[in-house]
Amino acid sequence: MAESSRFAAWRPLRGPVSGLAAVLLFFSIAEFFHEYHKSQQPFSQFASNYSSRFLTARNARTVLIQTATVAAAALGMTWIIISGGIDLSAGSALALAATVLAWMLHANYSGWAAVAACLCVGTAAGFFNGWLVSTLRLVPFIVTLGSMTIYLGLAKWIAGETTISPASEKIPAWLTLLVANPPRPSWLIVAPAVWLVLLLAIGLSILLRHTRLGRHTIAIGSNERAAWLSGIRIPRAKIAIYSLAGCLIGVAGMLQFTRLSSGNPTSGTGMELKMIASVVVGGASLQGGRGSLAGTLLGSLIIASISSGCTQLELKNPIQDMLIGAIIIGAVLIDRSRQ
Amino acid sequence: MNRNSGTFFFRVPRLFHLGVLGLLLSIGCADSAPHNGASSSSSNGSTARRKLVVAMVPKATTHEFWKSVRAGAVRGSKAADVELLWKGPLSENDREGQINVVQDFITRRVDGICLAPLDSRALVSVVQEAKGEKIPTLVFDSGLDDTSEIVSTVATDNFHGGEIAAREMGRLLEGKGNVLVLRYTPGSESTNQREDGFLHVLRGEFPEIAIVSEDEYAGATAESALDKSQQLLVKYGDKVQGIFTPCEHVTLGMLRALQERELAGKIKFLGFDSSPRLVDALRAGTVHGLVLQDPVRMAELAVITLAAHLRGEKVESRIATGESLVTRENMDSQAMQRLLKPETYED
Numbered sequence: 001m002a003e004s005s006r007f008a009a010w011r012p013l014r015g016p017v018s019g020l021a022a023v024l025l026f027f028s029i030a031e032f033f034h035e036y037h038k039s040q041q042p043f044s045q046f047a048s049n050y051s052s053r054f055l056t057a058r059n060a061r062t063v064l065i066q067t068a069t070v071a072a073a074a075l076g077m078t079w080i081i082i083s084g085g086i087d088l089s090a091g092s093a094l095a096l097a098a099t100v101l102a103w104m105l106h107a108n109y110s111g112w113a114a115v116a117a118c119l120c121v122g123t124a125a126g127f128f129n130g131w132l133v134s135t136l137r138l139v140p141f142i143v144t145l146g147s148m149t150i151y152l153g154l155a156k157w158i159a160g161e162t163t164i165s166p167a168s169e170k171i172p173a174w175l176t177l178l179v180a181n182p183p184r185p186s187w188l189i190v191a192p193a194v195w196l197v198l199l200l201a202i203g204l205s206i207l208l209r210h211t212r213l214g215r216h217t218i219a220i221g222s223n224e225r226a227a228w229l230s231g232i233r234i235p236r237a238k239i240a241i242y243s244l245a246g247c248l249i250g251v252a253g254m255l256q257f258t259r260l261s262s263g264n265p266t267s268g269t270g271m272e273l274k275m276i277a278s279v280v281v282g283g284a285s286l287q288g289g290r291g292s293l294a295g296t297l298l299g300s301l302i303i304a305s306i307s308s309g310c311t312q313l314e315l316k317n318p319i320q321d322m323l324i325g326a327i328i329i330g331a332v333l334i335d336r337s338r339q
Numbered sequence: 340m341n342r343n344s345g346t347f348f349f350r351v352p353r354l355f356h357l358g359v360l361g362l363l364l365s366i367g368c369a370d371s372a373p374h375n376g377a378s379s380s381s382s383n384g385s386t387a388r389r390k391l392v393v394a395m396v397p398k399a400t401t402h403e404f405w406k407s408v409r410a411g412a413v414r415g416s417k418a419a420d421v422e423l424l425w426k427g428p429l430s431e432n433d434r435e436g437q438i439n440v441v442q443d444f445i446t447r448r449v450d451g452i453c454l455a456p457l458d459s460r461a462l463v464s465v466v467q468e469a470k471g472e473k474i475p476t477l478v479f480d481s482g483l484d485d486t487s488e489i490v491s492t493v494a495t496d497n498f499h500g501g502e503i504a505a506r507e508m509g510r511l512l513e514g515k516g517n518v519l520v521l522r523y524t525p526g527s528e529s530t531n532q533r534e535d536g537f538l539h540v541l542r543g544e545f546p547e548i549a550i551v552s553e554d555e556y557a558g559a560t561a562e563s564a565l566d567k568s569q570q571l572l573v574k575y576g577d578k579v580q581g582i583f584t585p586c587e588h589v590t591l592g593m594l595r596a597l598q599e600r601e602l603a604g605k606i607k608f609l610g611f612d613s614s615p616r617l618v619d620a621l622r623a624g625t626v627h628g629l630v631l632q633d634p635v636r637m638a639e640l641a642v643i644t645l646a647a648h649l650r651g652e653k654v655e656s657r658i659a660t661g662e663s664l665v666t667r668e669n670m671d672s673q674a675m676q677r678l679l680k681p682e683t684y685e686d
Contacts (some may be wrong), residue, residue: 058472059446066439162525165460165484181442181468260434260461267434307429311443317400317429 012290015283015335016298023302023327027309028055034313054312058182061190065181067304068193069094069259071297073252074275074282075197075204076126076245078296081279082208083241084221084288085133085140088272089148090249093125095268096155097253102164102263111172118257119250125151126246127239134235148272155265165262178258193255200248201293208293213240221288277324278303281331302327391421391649393642394444395453396437398480400427404634408480409684411635412453415642423642424449434461441465445472451490451649453641455480459528463488475648479641482528486656490648493641495632496659497529501536501585503664504609507628508541508548508581511607515547516580521564521571521593522556523585533585533611533630551575557589564592572600579606587612590629594620613665618679621667628666631678636660 104114208214282299284291310320416423428436456462523530557564590610597603603625
């Protein structure tokens with residue numbers, strides 16, 4: 001009995017796990033035949049010398065770093081989507097946080113102060129969204145569509161409509177080590193940023209299952225009216241949810257800055273869609289009430305693996321675009337048919 | 340019907356469980372594979388004479404300019420006998436996307452990378468990463484802040500382009516008069532070089548030419564360039580004899596403003612870069628000269644230079660790809676037609 005219930009907890013992850021496996025399998029097989037076709041060697045000779053580039057430790061490390069920024073923000077997006085909301089402003093809020101971080105470093109503030117400001121800006125952006133959604137009782141889609149442009153404008157204003165590139169000696173070493181590839185020290189196996197995202201996901205999963213805010217989030221997403229009738233203070237919960245997601249956007253902003261070493265107001269444009277795609281491919285329902293943080297991590301990995309695989313296979317950008325779109329639709333279809 | 344499709348989708352994931360197992364196994368094996376692969380490819384006689392693989396990463400893939408770059412790269416790859424891979428970021432101005440593409444090429448273990456960096460700072464760390472994996476990078480089109488890790492920079496000498504324009508301006512005005520420069524935007528390296536080269540020669544070689552305005556910026560769009568040009572012409576329209584603009588859309592904006600005030604053709608007007616509308620203006624005599632870059636030659640030189648480096652030859656750390664002035668008189672010559680209508684890559 002205990003066995004089966006423990007197994008049941010993994011059930012929702014079956015979709016994303018098999019999805020990731022399918023993507024990896026597809027690209028490794030495709031790479032094999034692609035290289036075989038190019039090599040013009042007899043099959044047996046080719047096969048005995050063949051070593052995949054797609055399925056290597058190096059590629060795993062690289063794909064994990066490439067997905068860390070989107071994954072961190074997508075964790076917050078998962079909470080919002082579980083609560084039945086959506087955040088279209090996440091991309092530009094991310095760029096705003098990164099721009100503030102760059103600006104602080106450029107203006108000679110210490111690294112810790114700059115990172116703290118970056119997290120605060122992210123949280124404040126989320127708080128503002130949550131406040132508008134709960135006090136004005138507007139649809140999150142519209143509220144965040146508006147705040148998306150507000151944050152973009154704010155970031156442009158701070159950056160003086162250009163890119164802020166703090167001198168490299170002003171960027172603290174521990175910030176750049178976050179995304180070092182290969183990681184230093186090497187016993188970390190993957191970059192510290194990846195561990196950070198993993199720890200955040202574990203922490204948030206525990207919060208979601210075992211705290212009042214977590215259970216309220218699921219309750220609001222499942223049936224807002226029922227949640228209200230059972231005495232949940234919905235406005236307060238919503239502000240907390242959007243602020244929490246905002247804090248994660250701040251983390252993502254920090255990761256983006258460390259990868260780019262510069263802050264650009266438009267560097268988050270379109271990223272909100274990547275986050276939402278990760279959440280949806282990870283098995284969450286846009287109707288609310290259902291979703292998991294582990295699923296979201298897998299979802300973002302699936303999308304990053306496709307990008308990596310397309311480069312290994314020398315597929316053109318238009319094909320890569322269409323492939324990612326098809327995967328998103330396919331994931332939702334498979335998910336729905338399982339209910 | 341509904342049930343059928345339900346069971347269909349339900350069965351697929353089950354099949355994948357086997358796939359997951361197989362994959363975990365293969366990932367375990369692959370972890371040790373790269374070392375074997377590297378040693379076998381260097382010792383194996385048949386793979387030793389395999390073609391060099393060069394990856395080219397442009398800033399974008401959907402502009403005419405980059406199609407010309409690609410055409411040049413294909414020429415270069417044929418001349419140097421290398422295999423060319425071509426991939427840019429999915430969306431324009433996506434710095435992170437460009438970093439990802441370079442990382443994926445490192446993973447793919449190409450022999451060398453030609454990169455047109457979207458940002459002179461953001462791409463530095465990934466170039467270092469490539470060097471750490473023993474893959475050399477050559478930078479073309481735009482510079483990189485840290486040149487210590489790269490093979491060479493192959494780009495237009497923008498300062499020299501500005502100097503060419505200034506000498507032509509001096510010749511057109513016969514060494515005296517008032518000149519105005521409308522700059523592009525602060526912090527844009529390439530156009531700053533053009534403006535500075537122009538001003539440097541004008542000040543140094545033509546003492547009787549006065550510069551009436553040189554600190555106005557046109558901004559990023561043709562519209563903002565038009566607004567700024569109109570304001571400048573209201574102020575200086577009847578005083579200046581010469582105007583220089585450092586890039587295509589600023590030239591277009593200024594041309595519109597000159598036409599509105601019926602000054603087009605009367606004021607000597609030089610620009611940088613071309614477009615079909617500017618070619619028409621050149622023929623009509625409303626633009627007196629354009630400094631042209633050579634994207635085809637630039638990409639060709641980039642690939643050839645990188646291939647030479649990979650074969651152990653010594654290469655220059657900076658290679659200029661030629662800047663030339665097109666005027667109404669020489670615009671129909673074969674050399675100028677090649678630059679005004681550069682070949683583009685077709686699949």
